[in-house]
Amino acid sequence: MRAVIVAAAVAFIVSLFVTPVAIRVFSALKAGQPIRALGLASNEGKTGTPAMGGVVFILATLVAYVAGHVALITLPDRQIVQEKPTMTALVLLGLFVSCGAVGFLDDLLKVRKRNSDGVSARGKLLGQAVIGIGFGIAALSVASTNGQTVVSEKISFIRDIGWLDVGKVGAVIAFVFVITAMSNGVNLTDGLDGLATGASTLVLGAYALIGYWQYRHWCADETYARAHDYCYQTRDPLEIAMIAAAAAGACVGFLWWNTSPARIFMGDVGALGLGALIGGLAVATRTTLLSILIGGLFFIITVTWVIQIVSYRTTGRRVFRMVPLHHHFELAGWSEVNIVVRFWTVAGVCVAGGLGLFYSDFLAAAG
16 A cells, blocks of 8 residues: 555656646647637636646656655565566556657647647547557567456456457457547546546546555465455556556646646547546456446536537537537526536546446445
């Protein structure tokens, strides 16, 4: 637990104190966020607000991961720890950084062109797919000493579903889909001050708890496995807990400056990176389908966006005033702060429901 707490605390401190430096640097470089003229009250006065703030919490997470490992090495009473970086860390942090890089390119093009047109939608999807395929193959290729790989060949809910064996090719395809869907879901949610940051913090906090719970009930712990009938077949759950806690801490530090009125935006570098990391956490913890509930706010916003697009292209009618969904409520007269707080509430309820199902499954299996 010490390593997880250290990682979260270090990430929070780094993000909290480095973000104002980033604000000054990006402002000096005139790296302001171009705002589309949509007639939304939330967009007023935001043109020129520094973007690319996601660079800060990605960096803070990497620094915190190293700090967490230092804490692991110095633990006087260790259970089972991974003293060296693992394939799990490589995959999760690699997704975070690589998809963040796709977003960074998008943000950079927007700043240089001085408009909201960055990398095309197809370009982003292609980049995410290539990254997903690369890390998906790596995650399936290297097994730990207990035979576990980061990605399973079975589709998972709260654990692997035995009869849903999709093979290696199917597992990579599913991995790419989860990473792409979650990455774009967070990106769609990032439209109001602090909305995506706060929701991501809740989801990452849930995965920190899930990772640590799996570590305490891990099949690789022979002492525990011999004494109990139920354990978790995952790879490197303590690594998962540290990375999720570090990212959550980094988001909280960033939220200090990102909440309304935002002094900096996370940009696509932050949104695409966070979504990819959350998707990776879902697959690594064997909670792929459960992530639909844990990340329920992202799912709702994505589904309503799809409904709007399909309805308009097939019938010429809009189901919502505007998508993503938060803009619908904005046009309905809700204030930006009200929307953000209420959407955080929805995200919190979804996270609580997901954790409840996860723990209920453990009680049923262990009982």
